[in-house]
Amino acid sequence: xxxxxxxxxxxxxxxxxxxxxxxxxxxxxxxxxxxxxxxxxxxxxxxxxxxxxxxxxxxxxxxxxxxxxxxxxxxxxxxxxxxxxxxxxxxxxxxxxxxxxxxxxxxxxxxxxxxxxxx
Numbered sequence: 001x002x003x004x005x006x007x008x009x010x011x012x013x014x015x016x017x018x019x020x021x022x023x024x025x026x027x028x029x030x031x032x033x034x035x036x037x038x039x040x041x042x043x044x045x046x047x048x049x050x051x052x053x054x055x056x057x058x059x060x061x062x063x064x065x066x067x068x069x070x071x072x073x074x075x076x077x078x079x080x081x082x083x084x085x086x087x088x089x090x091x092x093x094x095x096x097x098x099x100x101x102x103x104x105x106x107x108x109x110x111x112x113x114x115x116x117x118x119x
Contacts, residue, residue, distance in 0.1 A: 011063055015045070016053075024072050027044060029041065031070070040056065040058040
């Protein structure tokens with residue numbers, strides 16, 4: 001069962017300590033919901049007793065200790081893969097970082113010669 005916690009004890013960017021947690025495990029993803037509804041993500045780096053240390057993937061700016069909710073998702077980061085991903089570059093959350101380009105020298109979407117310097 002997913003539970004919301006409003007027990008953030010401390011934030012030292014990019015780390016956050018959440019207290020009074022139950023059933024939280026190492027490498028688990030979490031969502032941090034700010035009072036304005038904005039949702040950020042993080043992952044559990046350490047669990048000791050009823051405390052979890054969370055690494056924030058975004059800035060800690062705007063996080064209010066008393067009003068922000070933390071929701072542990074019960075699973076680590078997962079990324080489905082397919083052939084459509086070949087030749088693409090992704091960030092740590094699995095989102096593409098640039099558009100696919102075609103190349104006359106290859107059937108793959110990114111040209112291997114594009115990054116070579118011409119002299």
